[in-house]
Amino acid sequence: MFVHVVDEEIYLKLVDQNDAVRLFELTDRSRSHLKKWLPWLNDTNSVNNTMQYIKESRDSFAKHKSMNTAIIYRDEIVGVAGFNEFDWNNRTGSIGYWLDQHYTGRGIIVRSAGALTNFAFTELKMNRVEIRAAKENVKSRAVAERLGFQLEGFIREAEWLYDHFVDHAVYGMLSREWKGFRF
Template identity: 55%
Template structure:
């Protein structure tokens, strides 16, 4: 099983079916907050929906197309961070994440995104990591900005959120830039 210890409080663990109840509970508790920026909330009505999601995550991991982890903070699941997809021919991973509302503002997501970026470059030997976020989603955008990712531009109407489109900012980090950034 994949486990990436970041520091004494924060780690990433490959998502498992046994995590479904907690992930759903966290989703449900933060539903109103998460719904502002995530398009899948209306399709996640119970723990069975979360189990179906986890089945898809595990299939993607087995096929080396993605890697979904739960974020552990002091031993408790507080969110999800993943390579939503890995494009092996272009050597690029696409990071996505969400955090329970009560766990924001503690630096947890920045640590998780940094760990995934390290993993992409140092273990998967990829060339690029991308993070995309809605233009107005300041909290999500602050993560790649804190990590030194380059703002590569905007994709207009990149995502449908329930009743409207949102534009996305694309952030990128190259392996060569990361080595300079973390040294």
């Protein structure tokens, strides 16, 4: 099983069926917080929906298409971070993340995304890592900026978010630009 230590407080582990109840609880209690920026909340109404997500994530990982990990902070699952997709032909990966609202403001996502970026360049030998966020999602965009990703532009109406389209800000980091991440 994939486990990656981020620091003394955080590690990432591949999501598995044993995480379903906790992940659903986090999703449910942070629903209104997450719904501002994530399009899948209406489709996650039960532990069974979360179990299906985990099954699909594991299948996609086995096919080397993506990698979704549970964020473990001080021995508690607090969210998910990982690679939404890999493009092995072009050696690129796209990072995504979400965090329970009760754990925001502690640098958990920045540290997790930094560790994933480092992993992509050092272990997976990727050339490029991308982070996309809704243009108006200032907190998510700040993660990419804090890690030194370059704002490359905007994609107009890139995602349908329940009742409207949102533009995406696209951030990129190249392996030759990455200097690592330290607090």
